[in-house]
Amino acid sequence: MSTSASPTATTLSEAEAKSLLSGFGVPLLDERQVLTPTEAASAATELGLPVVCKLNGDNIAHKTERGLVRLNLATTDQVSAAAEELLAAATPADGDVSVLVAPMVSGIRELIAGVATDPQFGPTVMLGVGGVLAEAIADVVFRLIPLNEVDATDMIDDLTSQSLLGAFRGEPEVDRKALAQVLLALSATVEARPDVTSVDLNPLIVVDGKPIAVDALVELAAAERNEVAS
Amino acid sequence: MNQPTLSSETSAGLDALFNPRGVVVVGASTHPGKFGFVSLHNILTAGFAGGVYATNREGSEVLGIQCATSIEDLPADAVIDMAFLCTPAAANPDIVRSCAARGIKAVFIAGGGYGEAGEEGLQRQRELVELADGLGITVVGPNGQGVVSPPAQLCAQIVAPYPPRGGIAVASQSGNFVSTFMNYASVTGVGISRAVSAGNAAMTSVVDLLEWFATDDETKVLLAYMEGIDDGREFFERVSRIAATKPVVVVKGGASAEGQRAAASHTGSLASDDKVFDGMARQAGIVRASSIEEGFDTAALFATQPLPPGPNVAVLTSVGGWGVVTSDALAQTQLTLVDMPTDLVDAIDEKLPPRWSRNNPIDMAGGETRETVPELLDLLANHNSIDAIMYLGLGIQSNQAAMMRGGPYYPDHGLERIVSFHERQDARYAQAGAEVAASTGKPVVFATELAVADPTNAGPAELREQGQLCFDSAGRAVRALDHLRWYAQHHRARGHL
Numbered sequence: 028m029s030t031s032a033s034p035t036a037t038t039l040s041e042a043e044a045k046s047l048l049s050g051f052g053v054p055l056l057d058e059r060q061v062l063t064p065t066e067a068a069s070a071a072t073e074l075g076l077p078v079v080c081k082l083n084g085d086n087i088a089h090k091t092e093r094g095l096v097r098l099n100l101a102t103t104d105q106v107s108a109a110a111e112e113l114l115a116a117a118t119p120a121d122g123d124v125s126v127l128v129a130p131m132v133s134g135i136r137e138l139i140a141g142v143a144t145d146p147q148f149g150p151t152v153m154l155g156v157g158g159v160l161a162e163a164i165a166d167v168v169f170r171l172i173p174l175n176e177v178d179a180t181d182m183i184d185d186l187t188s189q190s191l192l193g194a195f196r197g198e199p200e201v202d203r204k205a206l207a208q209v210l211l212a213l214s215a216t217v218e219a220r221p222d223v224t225s226v227d228l229n230p231l232i233v234v235d236g237k238p239i240a241v242d243a244l245v246e247l248a249a250a251e252r253n254e255v256a257s
Numbered sequence: 258m259n260q261p262t263l264s265s266e267t268s269a270g271l272d273a274l275f276n277p278r279g280v281v282v283v284g285a286s287t288h289p290g291k292f293g294f295v296s297l298h299n300i301l302t303a304g305f306a307g308g309v310y311a312t313n314r315e316g317s318e319v320l321g322i323q324c325a326t327s328i329e330d331l332p333a334d335a336v337i338d339m340a341f342l343c344t345p346a347a348a349n350p351d352i353v354r355s356c357a358a359r360g361i362k363a364v365f366i367a368g369g370g371y372g373e374a375g376e377e378g379l380q381r382q383r384e385l386v387e388l389a390d391g392l393g394i395t396v397v398g399p400n401g402q403g404v405v406s407p408p409a410q411l412c413a414q415i416v417a418p419y420p421p422r423g424g425i426a427v428a429s430q431s432g433n434f435v436s437t438f439m440n441y442a443s444v445t446g447v448g449i450s451r452a453v454s455a456g457n458a459a460m461t462s463v464v465d466l467l468e469w470f471a472t473d474d475e476t477k478v479l480l481a482y483m484e485g486i487d488d489g490r491e492f493f494e495r496v497s498r499i500a501a502t503k504p505v506v507v508v509k510g511g512a513s514a515e516g517q518r519a520a521a522s523h524t525g526s527l528a529s530d531d532k533v534f535d536g537m538a539r540q541a542g543i544v545r546a547s548s549i550e551e552g553f554d555t556a557a558l559f560a561t562q563p564l565p566p567g568p569n570v571a572v573l574t575s576v577g578g579w580g581v582v583t584s585d586a587l588a589q590t591q592l593t594l595v596d597m598p599t600d601l602v603d604a605i606d607e608k609l610p611p612r613w614s615r616n617n618p619i620d621m622a623g624g625e626t627r628e629t630v631p632e633l634l635d636l637l638a639n640h641n642s643i644d645a646i647m648y649l650g651l652g653i654q655s656n657q658a659a660m661m662r663g664g665p666y667y668p669d670h671g672l673e674r675i676v677s678f679h680e681r682q683d684a685r686y687a688q689a690g691a692e693v694a695a696s697t698g699k700p701v702v703f704a705t706e707l708a709v710a711d712p713t714n715a716g717p718a719e720l721r722e723q724g725q726l727c728f729d730s731a732g733r734a735v736r737a738l739d740h741l742r743w744y745a746q747h748h749r750a751r752g753h754l
Contacts, residue, residue, distance in 0.1 A: 147489030164346045169536035171493055177750055178540055187537060 036246045044245035052212035058129035067110035070128040076133040077101045081192045082113040084124040128204040137230035174214040179207035199236040270395020271469040273362035275406040279308035284343035285319045287693035292415045293343035303412035305417045328355035346370030354553045357392035366399035371455040374560040399457025401433030420710035423448020424477030424560035428466035447557040450475040478559035484510045500542040501753040504559040508552040544740045554737040557726040562700035564745040567644040569595035572618035575650035576613040580618030590739035599644045604649035617661045631689035639698040645700045652707040652716030654679035683716035
């Protein structure tokens, strides 16, 4: 995202961020927040293996860099071991922590979507091609919030990498309606919550043609965060 | 439509700026290098129909105009709506007061010493705006080149040219680009309705000017150059409303990090992520051109052609190579080189010998006779699978005619007759294009390098005569036509068209 965290911004935990966004229709995985390795293992059984475990907390933003994401856990033993390690890796600075257990999904195509606040034009919705080459490809489009349905559809059409949205290497074409709904959900989030200054859905994985946000980062303007809390 | 956001005072001020009954040059000079001379010279030379007055401290005569020593000393019965100030910044507040007292509604300030000149200048600019606001007078500029309004035969500016009259209205944050667009208007014959350099845009912003243009009957399309925006949200909302009524073409300087640095020192503009501006433009329904020439091309096409009903293009050509590279250029856009339906192939078979390309591009392969091109233009434009036509190869025969006419054998050996035939034919093709566009509501676009290689060539000359644009390359034509397609599609999807 083009907007970096300002010193006055606060970041929601992944679980809080997802809970906020799912209320506005951002498609997310059915995932569980647990406090112990045993709970993690039973959550994994419920969800079906393999799963992903992540450490969750108010002040944890760079999970991947800190090694706090464990992918492709195929047995309950692996799950409980991973949960134990994650909880042990928490530092006092992380505050209250928990473990998120989510189904392991995969898709060849990764997009990125979000909200960024522009200094001149205010809050915008952003959509781009994601994945490890995202920065080099730099195929990103913006629209000002609020978006309507026509704007959202146009936005998808404006991506340069249209061939990536069609049927691709055995995967069906991207459901443009569903993708437009993600963009509209981001717009609706900011319309209802003007204190949301930044959202990162990265990656937004295309699974069977449907976009699903497997990670979510939400930043709030600090002053209004206090207002909301009080 | 929502309420326009132009105040009635600004609206009346801009009425006075573009359609003044009389003008006064304040600070007229006898020195032919000074703003105060050049602006008066240009007003007189363009033949402004209303009263022309001038003042200077000496009360001297300039270009036959006896200057008054002050606004107060101008003849009491002189009807003056607009003042053109070539005076030093320190003198302007009193002059603006005098103008307001005389009932002058609009003041254009050419001189600098304001926002572009440091903190002190910025303070002076703020005070000027406050003063003008209180007096109910509209200030345009300062630090601008001037205002041009061909319907009023007005050329109040410190630079050339005075362009032909037409449907393009120009507002620019850079004065030089007003000249550039007007030079393009002069050379292409696609004229200007109004043109103004916003200068520092202290009181009257580019979007204020655009809003006035949107209500102006002389104006068909709005063309703006800008580097920065004070309030992006307000700009977006206002320009969205304007674009729903008339096409708006914007060239935005500072698209790269390097350009943004240059813009910051040019107009002190705050830079946004260029991709955000791009998305804003798409959402607002304004056309963003990627260069100055593309901006003019696109505005000129909007001003002179109907909007294409859809994306399907037929390319008619007597020059096979141009057909090929135009196909390549079309493939870079969302215009479509439509597959020729069989009924159309059959109909064309009636008009051309069998060696024609039998698909799109329609390469006539030299098989055309006297009536072929007008008939084919008519046939193509009346077919429902085709939304726009490009004609490539206009003027080739007239180019040969020019060589014959200038050679040693003219007018003998039958040359007089063939030269005149070729020139008549090319002029006819140009006329047929305009007629077909008018009768079918589908654009017919001509492109040939002869537009610049030999502007006297009968083909381009006839197009210019009709106020139609003759593109100098097919690539430029394709890009402009694609902007028209996008604009039409965008606004139809939103119920504006």
